[in-house]
Amino acid sequence: MDGVYRLKRMLGLRVFVGLLVLDLLEYFVGSRMNSGALIPLAVLAVPSTWLIVRFYMHFAQLRQGGGH
C-alpha cells in the first residue's frame, strides 16, 4: 500500500470520527433540550454537511475541472 493511499484512508477515518462526534452531539442536544433546540441543531448540521461534501464528495474537484 503506497503512502498516499494510506494517507487518504486515514483522512476518511478522521472525517468519520468528526461526523460521529457531531452526530452524537446532535443527539445529546436534541434529546436533552425540551425547547429551543432548532438553532443549535442547525448549527451542528453545517459542519457535518461540509465534512461530507468537502472530503467524501470531493466538491473542490468540480472547480478543478472534474478530472480524476
Add this chain to the structure above:
Amino acid sequence: MTMETGAQHRLRVNHLGLWLFIASEAFLFTALIASRYMIVGLDRPDDLNQTLGLAISLVLLLSSLTAYLAETAIKHGDRRGLLRYLTMTIGLGVVFLIGVVFEWNEGLRLFPPDTEFGSAFFTLIGLHAFHVLTGLLAMTVVLNLSRRGHFDADDHWGVEGVIKYWHFVDVAWVIIFPTIYLVS
C-alpha cells in the same frame, strides 16, 4: 496550455451533470424539510424513538466511510479493496433500510400518516428510504461490474458517480435526522 482529450471532456461533463442532478435532488429534500416546519411547526411526539433514529444514523455514517474507502481503493488500483468496501456499504445500507422498517412499524402505531406529524414523517423518511434503495441497486450493479473486471485506477467513473450519490443520501439524512427526531 494542454489540450483536453475526449475522455477528459466527457468526465468533466459527467461530473457537472451529476452535481446538477444532486442540486436538483437537494431542492426536493429542502422543500419537504421546509414543509415539516410549515405543517407541524417545531412539535414532535414525546414517544418518538430517538435511539432508533440515532442507531440508523450511525449505520448510514459508517456506510459513507466504507463508500469513501471503496472509491479510494479503486483510485489506487486496489480492486479487492473496492469489492470489500462496496460489499460492506451495501450491507450497511440494507441494515439502514431494516431500521427504517422498524421505525415505520412504530410510526404507524404512534402517529399514523393521516396525522400532521405522521404525514411529514412518512413522506420525508419514505422519500429518503427510496433514495437509499435506488443507491443500493446502483451499487449492486457497480459491484457486479467490478467482479467482472470493470473499472481500474484510470477509469472508474461508474464507481465514483454512484458513491457520490450515496454520500448525498447521507447528507440528506444529516439534515432529516434532527428535523424529524430531535427538533422540538
